[in-house]
Amino acid sequence: MRYKIGDVAKILGISTDLIRYYEKKGVVRPEKGQNNNYRYYDAWDINYLIDCLWYKNFGFSIDQIADMGSHSNYAALQESLERKTEEIGEMALRYQLLHERLLLQRQAMEKVEELMGRCEITMGPDFIYYLNRHNFEYESDSTLQTISRRWLKYMPFSTRYFECPVNRSGSGEDRYSWGFSLDRHYVDAFHVSYAPPVAHVASCPCIHSAFKSSGKNAFSPRHMDYMFRYARQNGFTPVGNAFGNLVCSVLDGSRQTGFFEAWLPIAPPDGSSS
Numbered sequence: 001m002r003y004k005i006g007d008v009a010k011i012l013g014i015s016t017d018l019i020r021y022y023e024k025k026g027v028v029r030p031e032k033g034q035n036n037n038y039r040y041y042d043a044w045d046i047n048y049l050i051d052c053l054w055y056k057n058f059g060f061s062i063d064q065i066a067d068m069g070s071h072s073n074y075a076a077l078q079e080s081l082e083r084k085t086e087e088i089g090e091m092a093l094r095y096q097l098l099h100e101r102l103l104l105q106r107q108a109m110e111k112v113e114e115l116m117g118r119c120e121i122t123m124g125p126d127f128i129y130y131l132n133r134h135n136f137e138y139e140s141d142s143t144l145q146t147i148s149r150r151w152l153k154y155m156p157f158s159t160r161y162f163e164c165p166v167n168r169s170g171s172g173e174d175r176y177s178w179g180f181s182l183d184r185h186y187v188d189a190f191h192v193s194y195a196p197p198v199a200h201v202a203s204c205p206c207i208h209s210a211f212k213s214s215g216k217n218a219f220s221p222r223h224m225d226y227m228f229r230y231a232r233q234n235g236f237t238p239v240g241n242a243f244g245n246l247v248c249s250v251l252d253g254s255r256q257t258g259f260f261e262a263w264l265p266i267a268p269p270d271g272s273s274s
Contacts, residue, residue, distance in 0.1 A: 002031070002040040012049055018062075022052060025066030058084055097189060101157055108247050112259050115210040119230040124206035124263040128187055129161045129243075130198045131179035136217070144197060148180075157186040160246040162260070164221035166238045174220045181245060201243070206263040207231055210247075214257040227264045235269030 009016045022028050023039070028048050030039040048069055055065045060080075068080055130151075132144045139145075151158055161181035182192065194200070207230060211223045224242050231238055244262035251257070 002042055003046070005030070005039045005041065008041050008046060008049070011046065012053065014049075014053070019049065021062060022049060022066060022069075025063075025070060027052060027066050027069040059088065060084065093189075097157065097186070105247075108261060109259070112210040112247050112261055115208065115261070117209070117211065117226065119207050119209045119227060121266075122206060122208045123203045124201070124208070124265060126184040126201070126203040127181045128184075128192070128194050128198055128200050129163075129179055129181035131161075131163065131177040133178040135174075135176065141197075147198065151180055151182075154180075154182055154186065154190065154192070157190075158182045162219075162244055162246070164224065164242045166241050166264075174222060176219070176221050204240075204265050205268065206265050207236065208261075208263055210259065210261050212252065212257050212259045214252060214255040216256070219258065223260070224262055224264070227262065231264065231266055236266040238264055239267045240265035 003011070005016050005019055008019055019028070023030060028041065028045040030041045030045060032039060052065045052069055055068060056062070060068070064080070068077060072080065130144065130147055132139045132148060158180045159182075161179050162176055163179075164176045186192070187194075207227050209224075209227050209230075213219045213223055221242070227242065228238065230236075242262060242264045244260050247259045247261050249256060249258045
């Protein structure tokens with residue numbers, strides 16, 4: 001039994017253009033009519049096309065499938081399947097991490113609502129970070145720019161990170177810096193190596209809180225003044241810069257508003273255990 005290209009397309013549920021492409025690649029070789037320009041396919045050709053569709057659903061590209069169907073011997077096919085197994089394994093890990101990251105993002109948003117304007121004592125996160133902006137000015141350092149390009153592949157696992165000095169200059173100027181951070185869990189998952197200017201912050205006792213900032217360029221370290229007051233009132237001594245991350249930016253009322261999670265490293269009150 002011979003079939004025209006339109007019949008094959010209907011049998012397999014694929015386009016005639018795709019069938020012609022496989023023909024061009026030598027996967028199928030239909031007979032040409034002697035008295036017309038029709039292509040005629042037999043069951044053997046359709047079987048090859050079914051193989052192509054089978055491989056396609058593993059994520060092989062059309063060019064890869066065409067090569068596997070027309071040029072690969074047994075060993076070459078095994079090698080192609082091995083490479084695809086590794087590739088899908090890496091994709092599966094990434095999607096697993098993406099699913100986890102979305103769950104953590106939802107939890108962070110719930111935590112921000114719960115902590116808004118109040119403080120708790122907890123262990124801070126363990127992470128690495130780098131800074132590439134101070135107040136409104138970005139660094140022009142080529143090393144930092146290289147790091148920024150490299151870290152693009154870690155999105156959305158990285159977070160927008162800020163840091164504010166624990167001791168203000170007294171000049172009245174609000175000083176702060178921005179960059180990106182990556183939690184230890186993802187550092188390990190992606191085997192991230194780092195060296196200065198990327199720095200590591202180990203988990204330590206912190207005052208943990210959340211705040212929001214509404215309007216363009218409204219972010220200020222003064223949003224965290226209440227955390228320093230809480231430390232003084234409870235006998236804690238700040239031992240490092242306040243830091244945190246942008247959890248989300250949304251429309252709050254009529255103004256664009258950033259919601260932030262923040263930590264202030266502390267030493268326990270005199271005479272108490274850590």
